[in-house]
Amino acid sequence: MPALIEARDLTKKYGAHVALDRANFSVEPGRIVGLIGPNGAGKTTALRAILGLTAYQGQLQVLGREPLRERTALMHDACFIADVAVLPSWLRVDHAIDFVAGVHPRFRRDRAAALLAKTQVTGRRRMRELSKGMKTQVHLALTMAIDAKLLVLDEPTLGLDILARSAFYDALVNDYMDETRTILITTHQVEEVENLLTDVLFIDKGRIVLDASLDEIAGRFAAVAVAADQLDAARAEKPFYERRMLGKVVLYFEQPDLAKLAGFGEVHTPSVADLFVAKLSGGAA
Amino acid sequence: MNTASWLVRREFWENRAIWLIPAVFGALLILASLFGGYQVLGAGDLATVRTVVQAGALDGMVLIGLAFFTVMLIYSTWYLLDCLYTDRKDRSILFWKSMPISDTATVLSKLGIALVVIPLVYFVLADVSTLVMAFVISVRARSYIGSTLWSGESWLQIQGLWLYAIVTAAIWYLPVSGWLLIVSAWAKRAVILWSILPPLAVVVAERVFLGTHHLWGMVESRMAGYLGHAMRYTPGAENWITTAVGHDEIVTPVSLWRFLNPAGFFSSADTWIGAAVGAALIACAIQLRMRRAEI
Numbered sequence: 387m388p389a390l391i392e393a394r395d396l397t398k399k400y401g402a403h404v405a406l407d408r409a410n411f412s413v414e415p416g417r418i419v420g421l422i423g424p425n426g427a428g429k430t431t432a433l434r435a436i437l438g439l440t441a442y443q444g445q446l447q448v449l450g451r452e453p454l455r456e457r458t459a460l461m462h463d464a465c466f467i468a469d470v471a472v473l474p475s476w477l478r479v480d481h482a483i484d485f486v487a488g489v490h491p492r493f494r495r496d497r498a499a500a501l502l503a504k505t506q507v508t509g510r511r512r513m514r515e516l517s518k519g520m521k522t523q524v525h526l527a528l529t530m531a532i533d534a535k536l537l538v539l540d541e542p543t544l545g546l547d548i549l550a551r552s553a554f555y556d557a558l559v560n561d562y563m564d565e566t567r568t569i570l571i572t573t574h575q576v577e578e579v580e581n582l583l584t585d586v587l588f589i590d591k592g593r594i595v596l597d598a599s600l601d602e603i604a605g606r607f608a609a610v611a612v613a614a615d616q617l618d619a620a621r622a623e624k625p626f627y628e629r630r631m632l633g634k635v636v637l638y639f640e641q642p643d644l645a646k647l648a649g650f651g652e653v654h655t656p657s658v659a660d661l662f663v664a665k666l667s668g669g670a671a
Numbered sequence: 672m673n674t675a676s677w678l679v680r681r682e683f684w685e686n687r688a689i690w691l692i693p694a695v696f697g698a699l700l701i702l703a704s705l706f707g708g709y710q711v712l713g714a715g716d717l718a719t720v721r722t723v724v725q726a727g728a729l730d731g732m733v734l735i736g737l738a739f740f741t742v743m744l745i746y747s748t749w750y751l752l753d754c755l756y757t758d759r760k761d762r763s764i765l766f767w768k769s770m771p772i773s774d775t776a777t778v779l780s781k782l783g784i785a786l787v788v789i790p791l792v793y794f795v796l797a798d799v800s801t802l803v804m805a806f807v808i809s810v811r812a813r814s815y816i817g818s819t820l821w822s823g824e825s826w827l828q829i830q831g832l833w834l835y836a837i838v839t840a841a842i843w844y845l846p847v848s849g850w851l852l853i854v855s856a857w858a859k860r861a862v863i864l865w866s867i868l869p870p871l872a873v874v875v876a877e878r879v880f881l882g883t884h885h886l887w888g889m890v891e892s893r894m895a896g897y898l899g900h901a902m903r904y905t906p907g908a909e910n911w912i913t914t915a916v917g918h919d920e921i922v923t924p925v926s927l928w929r930f931l932n933p934a935g936f937f938s939s940a941d942t943w944i945g946a947a948v949g950a951a952l953i954a955c956a957i958q959l960r961m962r963r964a965e966i
Binding site: 434437438439454465467469476477478481486488489491 | 772961
């Protein structure tokens with residue numbers, strides 16, 4: 387099966403600033419991929435390019451199409467929420483549903499209605515009258531009612547309280563995701579999405595620094611909390627990052643010799659959040 | 672086609688001013704006709720009053736039409752400047768662009784609203800207001816004017832004038848519309864300033880550095896040349912009816928048709944050069960819309 391998204395030397399410059407610097411990555415169908423990076427790393431730019439919202443250099447194919455030139459065709463099979471705050475303030479909820487039903491051949495009105503029926507939102511309200519959480523629910527209902535192959539979410543929970551966030555991700559995983567779909571999600575709050583991802587793409591300064599599935603991470607990275615007296619011996623195994631914690635030092639290894647590491651302490655697979663910190667602050671080189 | 676109808680509906684949801692402004696304007700005119708006092712120039716005997724009203728009715732309808740048309744031109748200009756800008760400013764462009772609607776369709780729908788839909792709304796509401804006013808005045812002053820206001824021929828002429836003006840103004844001002852769309856699709860702020868200052872700067876630069884004013888001539892002849900191209904002034908006595916009322920005279924055209932100059936307008940090179948420039952500018956606006964997301 388060909389990759390759903392295939393980027394080769396994807397580059398985007400804003401004047402002298404390089405937002406994407408020959409980034410290479412691919413996304414396979416049926417995955418939930420987190421595009422993770424610090425602020426200003428190029429996440430949003432990458433998504434804008436994928437969605438045909440901006441011009442770019444390099445090669446990029448999404449669902450076999452060139453996003454900028456073929457955005458209209460692409461939007462039949464892909465949908466996105468770039469920010470939940472973007473539904474226009476003057477739009478009425480029922481009009482929003484009518485409109486999407488009118489222009490989108492893959493929109494299923496009954497599903498949108500069913501999703502909205504679970505919320506407090508009523509049809510004749512305008513977006514400006516809704517709370518941010520309610521607006522999110524409307525946007526999510528509109529988007530999840532589209533039978534799309536690719537769903538792209540850019541910081542979808544920015545500015546939402548913790549209840550709305552958790553409702554958002556629950557709906558995403560339980561009501562939406564199945565094997566025919568692929569989700570690409572960006573966030574700088576890694577902990578929040580860690581449990582639902584199947585793959586991660588770490589991006590830093592416009593470059594992809596890690597492209598791996600969570601299964602691969604388990605085999606490829608290890609962390610050990612080492613007591614001070616064993617530190618020098620452990621360091622000989624070439625950790626790529628170390629971090630002081632409660633009198634011990636946690637060392638992070640790539641492609642480690644697990645048998646040797648076991649002698650220094652309890653070996654565990656680092657969490658995505660920890661790995662992210664380790665990769666980006668440590669020796670990404 | 673279906674998408675087009677949704678794009679039009681969406682504009683009505685967003686811009687209620689499209690019909691609110693002419694509706695309020697029409698309502699004010701009707702209120703004036705309901706509660707205003709009437710005074711007929713040099714009023715004397717009944718026959719004179721009827722002559723004056725009959726002679727002035729067409730002039731009155733043209734003036735009302737002109738007032739609606741002027742408000743419409745101002746609103747359409749503002750609409751074109753705003754239409755590709757607000758959704759970038761409030762970032763709702765990110766929602767609209769998630770729909771399978773091409774940027775060409777989006778830009779052309781906005782252009783169609785400005786050049787066809789808004790003028791038709793004004794046309795219909797001007798018609799309705801004029802009819803209601805004529806009815807109100809006829810009822811209030813029935814003993815004086817009878818049915819003199821109900822002239823089928825005048826009515827038909829006004830309809831013709833409206834439709835002719837809508838079509839020819841849309842074609843003649845296409846370069847202006849194209850330029851406004853470019854500014855609307857491109858500017859990060861201050862669309863009004865951006866619509867005026869760059870052309871002004873170019874004109875001034877030409878004046879200062881080259882000492883010529885060809886560009887100014889082009890801008891001026893486009894902005895001011897509409898009436899000269901689309902209409903024709905006919906001073907000949909055979910085209911006017913002069914009605915003497917006491918010491919005054921009321922001059923009315925024999926027929927509005929004689930002022931229209933379709934043959935001249937549609938065969939003028941200026942018309943089609945302008946239309947071609949307009950089309951090129953609109954194509955630029957579409958490209959800008961494609962490449963610019965939120966501000």
